[in-house]
Amino acid sequence: MEAEAYRGYCLESVAAVCDVVLITSDEPSWEVPHIKDCVVVPDPADQAALSAAGRVLAERYDLAGVFTWTEWYLLPVARLARQLGLPTAAPQAVQGCRNKATARSVFARHGVPSAASVSVRTAEEANAASERIGYPVVLKPAAQAASIGVIRVDRPEEMPAAFAFASVGASRSRENTGVLVEEYLDGPEVSVECVTHRGATTAVAVTRKHLGPPPYFDETGHTVDATDPLLAQVAPAAAAAAIKALGITDGVQHVELRLVDGRPRLIEVNARIGGDMIGHLVRLATGIDLPKAAADLACGRAPDLTPTRRGSAGIRMIYPDASGILTARHINQPFAAHTLWLRQIQWIREIGEPLLLPPDGDLFTARAGFYIVTGRDTTEVTERLDTTADEITVATRADR
Numbered sequence: 001m002e003a004e005a006y007r008g009y010c011l012e013s014v015a016a017v018c019d020v021v022l023i024t025s026d027e028p029s030w031e032v033p034h035i036k037d038c039v040v041v042p043d044p045a046d047q048a049a050l051s052a053a054g055r056v057l058a059e060r061y062d063l064a065g066v067f068t069w070t071e072w073y074l075l076p077v078a079r080l081a082r083q084l085g086l087p088t089a090a091p092q093a094v095q096g097c098r099n100k101a102t103a104r105s106v107f108a109r110h111g112v113p114s115a116a117s118v119s120v121r122t123a124e125e126a127n128a129a130s131e132r133i134g135y136p137v138v139l140k141p142a143a144q145a146a147s148i149g150v151i152r153v154d155r156p157e158e159m160p161a162a163f164a165f166a167s168v169g170a171s172r173s174r175e176n177t178g179v180l181v182e183e184y185l186d187g188p189e190v191s192v193e194c195v196t197h198r199g200a201t202t203a204v205a206v207t208r209k210h211l212g213p214p215p216y217f218d219e220t221g222h223t224v225d226a227t228d229p230l231l232a233q234v235a236p237a238a239a240a241a242a243i244k245a246l247g248i249t250d251g252v253q254h255v256e257l258r259l260v261d262g263r264p265r266l267i268e269v270n271a272r273i274g275g276d277m278i279g280h281l282v283r284l285a286t287g288i289d290l291p292k293a294a295a296d297l298a299c300g301r302a303p304d305l306t307p308t309r310r311g312s313a314g315i316r317m318i319y320p321d322a323s324g325i326l327t328a329r330h331i332n333q334p335f336a337a338h339t340l341w342l343r344q345i346q347w348i349r350e351i352g353e354p355l356l357l358p359p360d361g362d363l364f365t366a367r368a369g370f371y372i373v374t375g376r377d378t379t380e381v382t383e384r385l386d387t388t389a390d391e392i393t394v395a396t397r398a399d400r
Helices: 002-015 047-060 071-083 091-098 100-110 123-133 156-171 230-246 278-286 290-298 333-338 378-389
Strands: 021-024 037-040 117-120 137-141 151-153 179-183 189-197 200-211 219-225 251-260 263-270 312-318 324-331 342-347 369-375 392-397
Touching (some): 002 278, 002 290, 021 047, 047 071, 071 091, 091 100, 091 230, 100 117, 100 230, 123 137, 123 156, 151 156, 189 230, 189 278, 189 290, 219 378, 312 378, 333 342, 369 378
Antiparallel strands (some): 117 179, 137 179, 189 200, 189 251, 200 219, 251 263, 312 369, 324 392, 342 369
């Protein structure tokens, strides 16, 4: 359900302009109307299995390109593209994005404003690194995504529990199970949605991020405004410079940063379309189709990045007040039926399923759903997000 909810728009957009053959971990269901063929691979992160599936499809079809919007498959897919002789960002550049320690070193070497970062193996090493950097610090897995295992630490006495939390998140990675201690960047968080073709990067939108309560970094919502003045400020100074430093020549990038004293500081570069429906928000606000752009780049074509809209769009995640079993989830139906600017309400958990907030869970276990609104500008979108929140009910009971 979550794959369709969060990425269905990507497949639908690409299928509208391309014949799609899919490598997937499960038998297709909702994907069927959008694909021509598929090969099922239980674990697409398994390079040998993914490469074998790619060869099968290459024997059946004249493939023009291959790409993924899934973080954990980025490096295997880049290697597959190379094996099939298809356009791709260099695998070593993609690997630099996946390994946050490597990225920090690259940023430092190229003068890209980032954060102090130290790799650690134990809570004692983490505490020593934190003393050098200065509290508060952030602990995070070296190769994860979706804020899994990311936690702020304000005092030394919090370190043992925080290191254990980050280590659990890191252990879920097949690429690198290390933990980083990083300087806490105090300021609003944004992302820049970029498209790079033959080494030239175009920043198409800025996404304003909204986070849940500390010490965790769960993303609770995003807004995109086609006329956001931040775009000119953060795109050339940080986003494009970080992409160039990592050696990325082609693809769509989701570049995360924070504004510290008004100046951009890099968090990370993701070599894919942003999650949480950000690509869909970009299209609603600007008219630019990032999934189609990604497909064009994968086929070696220059994408069309012409804006056709000047509006704003926002998404808000629906979380329970407390962890437990979902007992109720509904929206005021007359409101939903007659509110044209409410573009989507999507439930991703069924009644009777558990919802687990951090530290016991993460965004994959905590969210009941999400909704999307549009408006003329960020102020109007924010008001409409708040209005819609008052029309939604989510309830849980303690799991005994």
